[in-house]
Amino acid sequence: MTTTATASYWEPLWAQGRRYRHIDGPETRLLEQHLGQGRGRPALDIGCGDGALARHLHHGLGYRTTGIDCSRSAVALAAHGAAPGHGPVWRCADITTDDLTALPDPAYAVITCRLVYRWMDDKALLLDRVRRLLAPGGTFWVVTEVTGRREDSDPLQGLGISPAEVEILTAGWSVVRTADLDVLRCYALRP
Numbered sequence: 001m002t003t004t005a006t007a008s009y010w011e012p013l014w015a016q017g018r019r020y021r022h023i024d025g026p027e028t029r030l031l032e033q034h035l036g037q038g039r040g041r042p043a044l045d046i047g048c049g050d051g052a053l054a055r056h057l058h059h060g061l062g063y064r065t066t067g068i069d070c071s072r073s074a075v076a077l078a079a080h081g082a083a084p085g086h087g088p089v090w091r092c093a094d095i096t097t098d099d100l101t102a103l104p105d106p107a108y109a110v111i112t113c114r115l116v117y118r119w120m121d122d123k124a125l126l127l128d129r130v131r132r133l134l135a136p137g138g139t140f141w142v143v144t145e146v147t148g149r150r151e152d153s154d155p156l157q158g159l160g161i162s163p164a165e166v167e168i169l170t171a172g173w174s175v176v177r178t179a180d181l182d183v184l185r186c187y188a189l190r191p
Contacts, residue, residue: 007070012167014027014049014073020115023052027143027186030179034188035139036061041109044133045088045146046056046095051078054088057110066104096125100133107135114143115184118161123168131191140189142169149183 020089038061045054048067058065065088069075072092079090089104111130120126145160160183161169170176175190 010069010071011073011166014077018182020049023056024113027181028056028060030181030186031056031141033165034177034179034186035061035110035141038065038109040064042066042105042107042135043112044068044103044105044108044172046113046120046130048078048088048090049074049115050129051088051090053112053114054078054090057112058088063110064105065089066091066108067104068095068111068162070094095129096122097122098131103133108133109135109138110141111138112141112143114141115145117142117144117169118159118165123165127172128168136191138190140173140187142187142189143181143184144169145171145183146185149185 015163038057041063043057043063043065045057045065045067048069051067054065054067057063067075067078067088068091069078070093074093075090078088082088091103093102111134113130117123117126134140146166147160148163149160169187170189173189173191175188177188179186
């Protein structure tokens with residue numbers, strides 16, 4: 001079985017130049033609405049890819065952001081051209097297996113997981129680790145596709161998470177807010 005949440009899966013894709021959905025105006029407005037201004041509080045972007053979301057959190061919303069990804073090529077792409085000390089901190093790390101104490105902050109006001117949750121093999125483990133890193137009153141922001149939101153004829157129709165996986169994601173949070181972006185659903189989850 002090929003596991004899709006590991007560096008061995010993602011590294012060749014990023015190294016070969018594969019790129020993914022860009023952040024657009026409607027998504028940045030939802031981020032501001034649900035996360036608010038950072039005022040220097042720490043944020044963690046899980047699966048940062050090319051760094052677009054981490055940079056928006058840092059420069060656009062004012063969070064002190066760390067972006068992590070299990071792919072060294074993705075982290076190198078994210079860090080490319082950035083002046084040291086003037087943007088997010090970049091780390092090659094796997095949220096499900098690496099030592100969380102190696103992260104720059106012990107807790108985060110915001111943790112984001114954009115287009116990554118669907119690929120995580122052990123979603124319960126991911127959620128446990130996120131809960132340990134989330135500061136009191138913090139927000140876990142997840143953007144993912146949900147199965148069945150595409151046309152039946154679309155070959156990617158089954159790409160999203162199932163209703164059972166939605167239940168795993170949303171169970172145990174005191175606040176669950178959702179917003180839709182075409183085939184994507186955004187979740188603002190609070191303890």
